[in-house]
Amino acid sequence: GEDVEQSLFLSVREGDSSVINCTYTDSSSTYLYWYKQEPGAGLQLLTYIFSNMDMKQDQRLTVLLNKKDKHLSLRIADTQTGDSAIYFCAENINNAGNMLTFGGGTRLMVKP
Amino acid sequence: DVKVTQSSRYLVKRTGEKVFLECVQDMDHENMFWYRQDPGLGLRLIYFSYDVKMKEKGDIPEGYSVSREKKERFSLILESASTNQTSMYLCASSPGGDFTSGNTIYFGEGSWLTVV
Numbered sequence: 001g002e003d004v005e006q007s008l009f010l011s012v013r014e015g016d017s018s019v020i021n022c023t024y025t026d027s028s029s030t031y032l033y034w035y036k037q038e039p040g041a042g043l044q045l046l047t048y049i050f051s052n053m054d055m056k057q058d059q060r061l062t063v064l065l066n067k068k069d070k071h072l073s074l075r076i077a078d079t080q081t082g083d084s085a086i087y088f089c090a091e092n093i094n095n096a097g098n099m100l101t102f103g104g105g106t107r108l109m110v111k112p
Numbered sequence: 113d114v115k116v117t118q119s120s121r122y123l124v125k126r127t128g129e130k131v132f133l134e135c136v137q138d139m140d141h142e143n144m145f146w147y148r149q150d151p152g153l154g155l156r157l158i159y160f161s162y163d164v165k166m167k168e169k170g171d172i173p174e175g176y177s178v179s180r181e182k183k184e185r186f187s188l189i190l191e192s193a194s195t196n197q198t199s200m201y202l203c204a205s206s207p208g209g210d211f212t213s214g215n216t217i218y219f220g221e222g223s224w225l226t227v228v
Contacts, residue, residue, distance in 0.1 A: 008152065033216060042116070042202055042219035043155075088154065100217060104154035 004091055004103035011109045018076040020106045022089035025070060029091040032065065033100065034074045037086045046074070046087075076108075084110045115139070116220035118203050124226045131190040133223050135203030142208035144186035145170075145217060146178060149200045158201075161186055162208075193227045200224050 004024045012018045024032070030051050035043040049056045049063045049072075056063045062075040072089055086107050090100040119134040137144065145160040147170075157170030159178040167178050175197060179187045186205075190197055201224075206217040 004154075031216075035219075040222070042221045043204075044219070045216050048216060099157070099160075102155040104152060 004089060004101050006087075006089060006103040006106045008104065009107050009109070011111065012079050014079060014081055014110055014112050016079055018074075018079045018083070018108055018110075020074045020076075020087050020089075020108065022072040022074075022103050022106075023070055024072065024089070024091045024101075024103075026091060026101075027067070027070065031092045032063075032072050033090040033092070034061075034063065035088040035090060035102075037088065037105070039085070043088060079108075079110050081110045081112060084108055116203055116205050116218050118201075118220040118223045120223050121221065122224045122226075124228060125190075125193050127194060127227055129190075129193050129227075131193050131225065131227075133188040133190075133201055133203075133225070135186045135188070135205075135220055136184050137186075137203075137205040137218075138184065139205065139207075139218075140183065141205035141218075142183075143206040143217070144180065145204040145206075146176075146186065146188045147202045147204065148172070149202055149222070155202065158188065190225075193225075195227050198225060198227045 006022045033048040034046040036046045037043045060077045064073045086105040088102050088105045090102045116137045125131050146158045147155040156172050158176050161167045161180040177189045200222050202222050203220040204217040
């Protein structure tokens with residue numbers, strides 16, 4: 001079955017780069033997503049990448065996709081305290097229609 | 113901007129009570145979803161609906177039912193609340209079609225339910 005895995009926790013200092021990793025199992029995924037959840041709030045879409053791309057950059061965010069290893073990462077440059085949140089990766093699986101499968105979420109803690 | 117509104121942010125209910133969680137979206141989306149979120153377990157899909165009066169079970173439908181009488185509104189019902197249903201519940205919606213065109217789903221702020 002489908003499974004999306006992430007480490008539970010990451011701690012970085014303000015100004016450093018953060019790298020959040022995700023592995024997925026379904027090679028037929030066409031889009032992969034990163035969502036951010038701030039404390040007490042719902043999930044907000046941060047960015048997504050199409051499966052035929054290796055990299056996507058959007059300001060401080062860089063998404064890297066290694067399709068061979070089924071590995072997705074989110075790099076946040078110059079991490080700020082406002083980036084402290086839980087980050088979820090999600091994959092869309094072709095044969096599941098409108099469904100996304102989410103990872104368990106990585107809690108990013110940014111220390112001043 | 114897409115807006116998904118969950119009517120109750122925080123609820124405390126007693127075991128055995130019937131609980132209604134309401135969700136409204138204002139973007140004429142075909143699809144609506146209910147997830148629950150628990151620490152370490154991520155988001156788990158309870159039910160989703162792809163059209164008015166249509167519903168499909170997700171991964172954990174036991175103990176829940178849903179109602180979609182109008183396109184903009186999707187209700188989650190706990191017929192007889194139990195303590196193991198204490199959780200954060202997230203409603204979401206998405207446009208019609210599948211995600212192969214880059215569509216994604218939009219989430220509400222969440223409803224924290226405590227069953228005592």
